[in-house]
Amino acid sequence: MTFATWGSADDGSHTVGRWLTDRALQDPYATAIDDRGVTISYGALAGRADALAERLRHAGYVPGDRVATLTGNSIDHVVAFFACAQAGLALVPLSWRLTAGELADLLDRVAPALLLVEDEYSALGRDALARTTDAPPVAELGTTGVEAGVPSCVARTGEQSEVRVLRPVRDDDALLVIVTSGSGGRPKPVVLTHASCFWNNLALGQAVEITSSDVVLATLPQFHVAAWNVQPLLAWRTGATVVLERSFQPSRVLSLIAERRVTAMMGVPTQYHLLAEDPAFATADLSSLRTAMSGGSAMPYALWRRWADRGVGITQGYGLTEAGPNVLLLRPDEAADNPGSVGRPYPYVEVGLRDPDTGVDLVGPGTGELWVRGPSLCAGYLFDPEATSAALAGGRLLTGDLATRDAAGRYRIVDRLKDLYISGGENIAPAEIETAIAAHPLVAEVAVVGVPDDVWGEVGAAFVVPASGAALTADEIRSFLRGTVASFKIPKYVHVRAELPRNALGKIVRPALHADATKTGGDR
Numbered sequence: 001m002t003f004a005t006w007g008s009a010d011d012g013s014h015t016v017g018r019w020l021t022d023r024a025l026q027d028p029y030a031t032a033i034d035d036r037g038v039t040i041s042y043g044a045l046a047g048r049a050d051a052l053a054e055r056l057r058h059a060g061y062v063p064g065d066r067v068a069t070l071t072g073n074s075i076d077h078v079v080a081f082f083a084c085a086q087a088g089l090a091l092v093p094l095s096w097r098l099t100a101g102e103l104a105d106l107l108d109r110v111a112p113a114l115l116l117v118e119d120e121y122s123a124l125g126r127d128a129l130a131r132t133t134d135a136p137p138v139a140e141l142g143t144t145g146v147e148a149g150v151p152s153c154v155a156r157t158g159e160q161s162e163v164r165v166l167r168p169v170r171d172d173d174a175l176l177v178i179v180t181s182g183s184g185g186r187p188k189p190v191v192l193t194h195a196s197c198f199w200n201n202l203a204l205g206q207a208v209e210i211t212s213s214d215v216v217l218a219t220l221p222q223f224h225v226a227a228w229n230v231q232p233l234l235a236w237r238t239g240a241t242v243v244l245e246r247s248f249q250p251s252r253v254l255s256l257i258a259e260r261r262v263t264a265m266m267g268v269p270t271q272y273h274l275l276a277e278d279p280a281f282a283t284a285d286l287s288s289l290r291t292a293m294s295g296g297s298a299m300p301y302a303l304w305r306r307w308a309d310r311g312v313g314i315t316q317g318y319g320l321t322e323a324g325p326n327v328l329l330l331r332p333d334e335a336a337d338n339p340g341s342v343g344r345p346y347p348y349v350e351v352g353l354r355d356p357d358t359g360v361d362l363v364g365p366g367t368g369e370l371w372v373r374g375p376s377l378c379a380g381y382l383f384d385p386e387a388t389s390a391a392l393a394g395g396r397l398l399t400g401d402l403a404t405r406d407a408a409g410r411y412r413i414v415d416r417l418k419d420l421y422i423s424g425g426e427n428i429a430p431a432e433i434e435t436a437i438a439a440h441p442l443v444a445e446v447a448v449v450g451v452p453d454d455v456w457g458e459v460g461a462a463f464v465v466p467a468s469g470a471a472l473t474a475d476e477i478r479s480f481l482r483g484t485v486a487s488f489k490i491p492k493y494v495h496v497r498a499e500l501p502r503n504a505l506g507k508i509v510r511p512a513l514h515a516d517a518t519k520t521g522g523d524r
Helices: 017-026 042-058 075-088 100-110 119-130 156-163 196-209 233-240 250-259 269-277 301-309 385-391 430-438 473-483 510-520
Strands: 031-035 038-041 068-069 090-094 115-120 138-141 175-179 186-194 215-218 243-244 264-267 289-296 314-319 326-330 350-354 366-373 397-405 411-416 422-423 426-430 443-453 457-466 492-498
Touching: 017 042, 017 233, 031 075, 038 042, 038 138, 042 075, 068 075, 068 100, 068 119, 075 090, 075 115, 075 138, 090 100, 100 119, 100 175, 115 119, 138 457, 175 196, 175 250, 186 196, 196 233, 196 326, 196 510, 215 233, 215 250, 233 243, 250 269, 264 269, 264 457, 269 289, 269 301, 301 314, 326 411, 350 397, 366 411, 385 397, 422 443, 422 457, 430 443, 430 457, 430 473, 457 510, 473 492, 492 510
Parallel strands: 031 243, 068 090, 068 115, 090 175, 115 138, 215 243, 215 264, 264 289, 289 314, 457 492
Antiparallel strands: 031 038, 175 186, 314 326, 350 366, 366 397, 397 411, 422 426, 443 457
């Protein structure tokens, strides 16, 4: 399969910063963002982004630099995104859900040339910066605007300190660096270029139409790729209004859908579950909602049916950060007859299956490891060529997910070859949690698995073997983890065992742990 292209990486044909500029010229007075009642037009948004981009250039920041952020969803954050896009800088949105230690590790690894911190997270930011080995310059990202607070650039890495050239933005420049959990336990910064995001949104727009008359509700935190590349960026490209929320509150979301006449939204199954469980769901006015999309993990058919019975057919899908993220899409008209399916590929996305043991591609219906190829794939993992080569072998992304393909070309995810589990839309690597628990002086061995949960999709279950003669409790393990890993990573269940199940080669038998955790339920 080949992909139509035009222009080159040098002429900026697919750069995203121009989307806002072009839209502002066409309809400068249309509302671009409604941020909790504070609105900004396309003309004003473009003006602020232009001003910040110019200030960043004047301060010495050049294409290739990275600007990290620690902030909730806001107009100011969107201004920073488009300013970076226009200046050729990569935005690195960091999660405010992480601990200071986790953030410090990421800052050292990402090596941003600048960190923008919102006032609400200033204490967390200061704590994280105090733990870094090479703290970047810091500016405040606040409600009064970021334009006046950008310090002069300080070169921090070897490649930045040699030659710093101000040049036009190219298609292959990094636009977003999104941190995602890797199966090895350490979060991986994924580099998405302008071209990656261009093709991702072009495909999305052909599969799910969004026009200038749409009102898009955005509740996902902007440190997730979907908070940009599943509806919001496409909305700003087409001139729609984005209703931007800082947090997910089911009753408020239901009210917003009715009051703002929301036509499109994106969420993870946990959010749709919480909305359906809200007392107001049965009578909420959902008549304006034309496009509701779900991703992050599989949606139970019973939950899909509850929304369908209220007149909302949810479009389900499958994706991953490394793919931009959109890969597969199941239209609502196919969902009733294909429960559990995640559909067919997006336009410009090629997928296939390979035998996970031999690497041989499979033809026709079958089961194997899902791979992805296309122009929306990431450029790789930041500063990690080895991991990049492993993930993007032969120009295609190996997902680590086991999938089946039916005769109609629809795919269903049946298992993960990686040990990752997904809780409330967040990827969690058992190896990371195991490392944190193993640091406890009374822990001899530990294994963590994901188990099904009605609300979160999956939650963690830790199996801990105490050191000889030691007494450990579940509460002690959880207390030890607090402040070390983010709260959403702390296992819901902790089981203390005399030993862990192993096979003849001494490898932990994780399916046995899954079965044990499912049977046992709570701590024991």
